[in-house]
Amino acid sequence: MSASGPSAGQDAHAGSNASEGSGPSVLDRLPAAAAGDLAFYFVTPDGVVARRAAGGAVPLPAEDLAVELSSESAVPRFRSAPGRSVVARPASDDIGAWWVVTFAERVTAVLAPFVDSLLDLLDERARFEEDLDSFSAGSLALFEEVSMFNDVLPELAMGESEVEVAERGVRALLVTASVERALFVRFDEMRGHAEVVVHLCAEPGSHAARAAPYPGQPVIPEDDGLVWRGIGSAGAILESVPRGGSLGIAGSPESLAHEQVIVAPVCYGQNDRRVTLGALLIMDKRANAYSAGKELGSQETKLATTVAAILGSVLGTRKVAELGNEMRMAQTVQQQILPAHPPSVEGFDIAGRCLISGAVGGDYFDFLKLPDGRTLVVVADVSGHNLASGLLMVSARTSLRVNADTNDRPGVVFDRLARSLYQDLTRTERFITAVGVAVAPSGRQLELVNAGHNPTMVFRARTGAIEEISSADTVLGFVPEPEHTVVSVELEAGDVVLLYTDGVTEAVDEHGEMFEEERLRRVLRENASATAEQILAAVFGAVADFADKTDKGDDVTAVVIKAQPAS
Numbered sequence: 001m002s003a004s005g006p007s008a009g010q011d012a013h014a015g016s017n018a019s020e021g022s023g024p025s026v027l028d029r030l031p032a033a034a035a036g037d038l039a040f041y042f043v044t045p046d047g048v049v050a051r052r053a054a055g056g057a058v059p060l061p062a063e064d065l066a067v068e069l070s071s072e073s074a075v076p077r078f079r080s081a082p083g084r085s086v087v088a089r090p091a092s093d094d095i096g097a098w099w100v101v102t103f104a105e106r107v108t109a110v111l112a113p114f115v116d117s118l119l120d121l122l123d124e125r126a127r128f129e130e131d132l133d134s135f136s137a138g139s140l141a142l143f144e145e146v147s148m149f150n151d152v153l154p155e156l157a158m159g160e161s162e163v164e165v166a167e168r169g170v171r172a173l174l175v176t177a178s179v180e181r182a183l184f185v186r187f188d189e190m191r192g193h194a195e196v197v198v199h200l201c202a203e204p205g206s207h208a209a210r211a212a213p214y215p216g217q218p219v220i221p222e223d224d225g226l227v228w229r230g231i232g233s234a235g236a237i238l239e240s241v242p243r244g245g246s247l248g249i250a251g252s253p254e255s256l257a258h259e260q261v262i263v264a265p266v267c268y269g270q271n272d273r274r275v276t277l278g279a280l281l282i283m284d285k286r287a288n289a290y291s292a293g294k295e296l297g298s299q300e301t302k303l304a305t306t307v308a309a310i311l312g313s314v315l316g317t318r319k320v321a322e323l324g325n326e327m328r329m330a331q332t333v334q335q336q337i338l339p340a341h342p343p344s345v346e347g348f349d350i351a352g353r354c355l356i357s358g359a360v361g362g363d364y365f366d367f368l369k370l371p372d373g374r375t376l377v378v379v380a381d382v383s384g385h386n387l388a389s390g391l392l393m394v395s396a397r398t399s400l401r402v403n404a405d406t407n408d409r410p411g412v413v414f415d416r417l418a419r420s421l422y423q424d425l426t427r428t429e430r431f432i433t434a435v436g437v438a439v440a441p442s443g444r445q446l447e448l449v450n451a452g453h454n455p456t457m458v459f460r461a462r463t464g465a466i467e468e469i470s471s472a473d474t475v476l477g478f479v480p481e482p483e484h485t486v487v488s489v490e491l492e493a494g495d496v497v498l499l500y501t502d503g504v505t506e507a508v509d510e511h512g513e514m515f516e517e518e519r520l521r522r523v524l525r526e527n528a529s530a531t532a533e534q535i536l537a538a539v540f541g542a543v544a545d546f547a548d549k550t551d552k553g554d555d556v557t558a559v560v561i562k563a564q565p566a567s
Helices: 004-017 026-033 105-156 162-177 226-231 298-337 387-406 410-427 516-527 532-546
Strands: 038-043 049-053 056-059 065-070 073-080 084-090 098-104 179-188 193-202 209-211 237-240 260-268 275-285 348-355 363-369 375-382 432-439 445-451 456-459 466-469 486-490 496-500 556-563
Touching (some): 073 084, 162 179, 162 275, 162 298, 193 226, 226 237, 226 260, 226 275, 260 298, 275 298, 348 375, 363 387, 375 496, 387 432, 410 432, 410 445, 456 516, 496 516, 516 532
Antiparallel strands (some): 038 049, 038 098, 065 073, 179 193, 348 556, 375 432, 432 445, 445 486, 456 466
């Protein structure tokens, strides 16, 4: 017995705990130290006494150990030869298997406590090795993730185009997540347009990625498919392909998945300023050097979410920079097309000013020469004060100038302006208010037309009274064929006409109180004896002193027309 015990013990341990070429292990030495009275065995779940090896369990003759399996109990019965004791412990790293130790009964009192402790140690070691394997795999995954970020972050910002930036991010995600396929879908929120612009597949036999033609229709119709759900989602979505079926409709990105797909939204900004730029998709997990798993899970979801966040930050920053350049150009253009100086009209002193609250505004004023020699003074306000409003203002200016060049009746000019802008204003859900005053050299009678704009203030020098001339005509963009009413206004020397936008009267102070018409009337009355430029400066100064300095407010525009004494 004792001769077979140590041999068995040595074989049992050789495959699992001794490295090839290393010296004898503790389990190798113990049987000899116990003078042949100690034998170690590994018993497989089917009751075979074996030695433990890297490739599995190799059957081994065991002369002093018998194993009895019972259908009534999950615990086998172990019997040794007469005169020997048995201690058995489940192998924690192999369900249903057992470590078994036999030794002579004459040394039971000495060896039993030691064997018990030794088997506890073996159990802890097995658990430690499992944890170490798991930790090693997780560490390798983390290392790859960190390495990928170190490589990708500097490269992303160097992409010459949005598509190149996205392609670099998608390539890194495909390799790091070890998936078969990865895509980037670009989303244009204003147009409601989604399109596949990057499609990469894994190279067979390697972890490299290659660009591949997208097999479906790149433009994705808006529906309840996974891509559109991902675009509207706050986080990543993981879905499995139904057995024997497919995800989504034929030709959709998700329909390319064989097993699973993760879609993560690519966004820029936070909360109510969050803008969705697109979505990342990864499909079908591949086995890699540190994991034989074939399912996408939390690790891949985390990777997709992280890369989507990085991509969103880079793409969003580029868009903001591009928009900033466009806004600065638009601001320059807008300032350049406003009149550089007032017109010289005999018998009148005229001044105008426009103060834009943002980079680009919707306010506008102009002095147009009519065919009959009169000057048409115009003040207009496009709803909103962003780039779209600025573009509409430029369009309105062009149309107004074309119509003023060919017609000398202010009402007809406004009618034609309204017709030419109706479609654009309707599609963009915007409108324009405008007021025009035709001034004749050395004349005293003005013609006034108002398209839903603020009332025109007229200060009467002889009485000190202020009249307000309003109109029932609607704003530009509400009806396709308006007919504007023309009002005649007779002036005397010293009378002042004030045209303004609602940025003047609706300026708000720190308490939420508006400037309103009464304050404007007071400023006009107190400064009416001054020049047109001085009256204008007084209006802008009063609004600036009143308004909350922390609030940008609205664009502020005003034009002053003052009748001069006859020369």
